[in-house]
Amino acid sequence: MNKVEICFSPELIHLHSLENKIVVVVDIFRATSTMIAALANGITEIKTFADLEECRQMSGEGYLIAGERNGLTAEGFELGNSPIAYLNDAYSGQKLAMTTTNGTLAISKSSEADEVLIGAFPNLSATVSYLQTKNQDVLIHCAGWKGMFNLEDSLFAGALAKSLESTHEATEDGAIAMKALFEKEGYDLKGFLSQASHAKRLQNHNIEADIDFCLTLDLYYFVVKLSSKQTLIKF
Amino acid sequence: MNKVEICFSPELIHLHSLENKIVVVVDIFRATSTMIAALANGITEIKTFADLEECRQMSGEGYLIAGERNGLTAEGFELGNSPIAYLNDAYSGQKLAMTTTNGTLAISKSSEADEVLIGAFPNLSATVSYLQTKNQDVLIHCAGWKGMFNLEDSLFAGALAKSLESTHEATEDGAIAMKALFEKEGYDLKGFLSQASHAKRLQNHNIEADIDFCLTLDLYYFVVKLSSKQTLIKF
Numbered sequence: 215m216n217k218v219e220i221c222f223s224p225e226l227i228h229l230h231s232l233e234n235k236i237v238v239v240v241d242i243f244r245a246t247s248t249m250i251a252a253l254a255n256g257i258t259e260i261k262t263f264a265d266l267e268e269c270r271q272m273s274g275e276g277y278l279i280a281g282e283r284n285g286l287t288a289e290g291f292e293l294g295n296s297p298i299a300y301l302n303d304a305y306s307g308q309k310l311a312m313t314t315t316n317g318t319l320a321i322s323k324s325s326e327a328d329e330v331l332i333g334a335f336p337n338l339s340a341t342v343s344y345l346q347t348k349n350q351d352v353l354i355h356c357a358g359w360k361g362m363f364n365l366e367d368s369l370f371a372g373a374l375a376k377s378l379e380s381t382h383e384a385t386e387d388g389a390i391a392m393k394a395l396f397e398k399e400g401y402d403l404k405g406f407l408s409q410a411s412h413a414k415r416l417q418n419h420n421i422e423a424d425i426d427f428c429l430t431l432d433l434y435y436f437v438v439k440l441s442s443k444q445t446l447i448k449f
Numbered sequence: 450m451n452k453v454e455i456c457f458s459p460e461l462i463h464l465h466s467l468e469n470k471i472v473v474v475v476d477i478f479r480a481t482s483t484m485i486a487a488l489a490n491g492i493t494e495i496k497t498f499a500d501l502e503e504c505r506q507m508s509g510e511g512y513l514i515a516g517e518r519n520g521l522t523a524e525g526f527e528l529g530n531s532p533i534a535y536l537n538d539a540y541s542g543q544k545l546a547m548t549t550t551n552g553t554l555a556i557s558k559s560s561e562a563d564e565v566l567i568g569a570f571p572n573l574s575a576t577v578s579y580l581q582t583k584n585q586d587v588l589i590h591c592a593g594w595k596g597m598f599n600l601e602d603s604l605f606a607g608a609l610a611k612s613l614e615s616t617h618e619a620t621e622d623g624a625i626a627m628k629a630l631f632e633k634e635g636y637d638l639k640g641f642l643s644q645a646s647h648a649k650r651l652q653n654h655n656i657e658a659d660i661d662f663c664l665t666l667d668l669y670y671f672v673v674k675l676s677s678k679q680t681l682i683k684f
Contacts, residue, residue, distance in 0.1 A: 222598055225461055229596045361464045363457055365622040387600040390644050391630055398633040409625050 217351045218378050220371045220388035223358040224320045236350050237327040238341065238374065240334070241357035242366040243412045244295045245282075245317025247334040247428040251297035253448040254336075254434045256306025260446040262321050263313040272311035280312040285415050288313070297427045316357035321440065324355050330440035333374060335403075336433040342377040344437045352382055354389075365410035366428075369403070372396030403429050452586045453613050455606045455623035458593040459555045471585050472562040473576065473609065475569070476592035477601040478647045479530045480517075480552025482569040482663040486532035488683040489571075489669045491541025495681040497556050498548040507546035515547040520650050523548070532662045551592035556675065559590050565675035568609060570638075571668040577612040579672045587617055589624075600645035601663075604638070607631030638664050 221230050240246055249260055257278075263269035266281055266288055273279045273292075280293035287294030295314050312318060324330045328350065333341055345352055354374055356367035372392030375384045384393050399406040407413050407429065416425060436448045456465050475481055484495055492513075498504035501516055501523055508514045508527075515528035522529030530549050534540075547553065559565045563585065568576055580587055589609055591602035607627030610619045619628050634641040642648050642664065651660060671683045 220598075222457065223461065225464070226458065226596065226598075229460070359622075361461065363455075363461075363623045363626070365626055368622075368626060385644075385646070387594075387603075387646050388598045391598070391600055391603060391626075394634055394641075395626055395630050399629055406629070409620075411620070411622050 216349065216382045217386065218354065218375045218382040218384050218389050219386035220354045220356065220368070220375065220392055222356050222363045222368060222388060223361050224323045225361040227323050227355060230353055232324065232327040232353065234350065235327050235353045236329045236331060236345060236348060237324040237353045237355050238331045238333040239317065239320045239324055239355050239357065240367045240370050241314065241317030241320060242334065242370050242428055243416055244297060244424055244428055245314040245357065246332045247336060248295050248297040248300070249332050249438060249446060250334045250336050250434060251427065252300040252310055253438055253446070254436070255300045256303045257300065257308060257310045260310045260312055262318040262444050262446065263311060264319050264322050266313055269311050269313040276309065277311040278305055278308045280310060282314045284315060285419055296421065296424050298423050316359060320355050320357035322444070325440065325443055327353070332438040332446060333370060335370065335429055335431050336427070337436060337438070338373065338377065339432045340435045340437050342374065345378060346381045352378065359412055364412055366407050366412060368392050369396055369399065369407065373400060451584065451617045452621065453589065453610045453617040453619050453624050454621035455589045455591065455603070455610065455627055457591050457598045457603060457623060458596050459558045460596040462558050462590060465588055467559065467562040467588065469585065470562050470588045471564045471566060471580060471583060472559040472588045472590050473566045473568040474552065474555045474559055474590050474592065475602045475605050476549065476552030476555060477569065477605050477663055478651055479532060479659055479663055480549040480592065481567045482571060483530055483532040483535070484567050484673060484681060485569045485571050485669060486662065487535040487545055488673055488681070489671070490535045491538045492535065492543060492545045495545045495547055497553040497679050497681065498546060499554050499557050501548055504546050504548040511544065512546040513540055513543045515545060517549045519550060520654055531656065531659050533658050551594060555590050555592035557679070560675065560678055562588070567673040567681060568605060570605065570664055570666050571662070572671060572673070573608065573612065574667045575670045575672050577609065580613060581616045587613065594647055599647055601642050601647060603627050604631055604634065604642065608635060
């Protein structure tokens, strides 16, 4: 049986081996949920950047640019980090360049893995099905909040570990813990996660609709993967 | 109301503020459990070392020396990291110098806090009562395993957060998660923790009795604190 493990922060990823693994990067509120929304609504590719300035410059190369820092749209960017903004094919046919506080860093720190996927509730089942066709160990890499453990990414990781249990064993401590936590709290994700520090941070920004989107299961049936060092595509 | 938070690894402690907080260092299998056993059985003080060689040299200064690396007694040390070794006042009246793989590092990385306590199941209630007399925020610092999240330290942290709930609010994500996990799994600590990677590591070393000791609640009623940069005493 293959294995599933969880890394709770990009600050801990150097302690995990990425070799021969598929890494699933998770930033539920909101980067990876937004990526899924964008690609589901006609965005053709997403180039990710850790650095604001490099991302901003993509505007000159025909990219729509999205930049978020500390939950808000970064200065000089057309878009922030809201999945809702992409719905109804609002930007269909465009290429997107994106930088966020946590999610894009976690992607860049995962790029040595065999394969990097993007994890979010709106396409969870598609990701699970894909992983179950592959005979490889899975490492779930939570983006966290500025290096710290966060509740929503960890609970998603538990949901994913739980969904993989017929093919991937949770023997690593983080996966054991979060699978058990999801078994307890998964019946009311929104209620449990309303306590999370980042949900509170987002509530201050009046983005309840974003939170609802981010916690909606299986709106879409496709997988998102890193096709080159920094470019995400759906397939 | 005061607050309680959890740091899951010494590798993440730089992200937490220690200012005006009481830090409780936790290394359930086995460093902090062993410290409690030693001080309960007549050891008069424990000096902690991150470095093996510095610890070994304390032998020349009249200290009993205990050294553990990777779960085994380090070469040239009288004692390893077994709490059982100290029972029945085996070394009563002696001073102890101690170094372990994870626990002593977590202590040294906590020393900037207002006060540093040692957390373990055998004196959990005493630690809770003491913390509840203090009007200060609590940070639970899990030693983990070589920088990684581990199940037993995190679940103890959840037990402590739960016990403190009448005076200390769990608003931080790690504390919310582990309090909920303890509520689910706390009724059978030994069963749940038998899955933990470090419990398996210890089973390979045939130290079932150590594990039983480490998971026994409230054998003793005293608190252990850092009295100077590296010396632990009971009070």
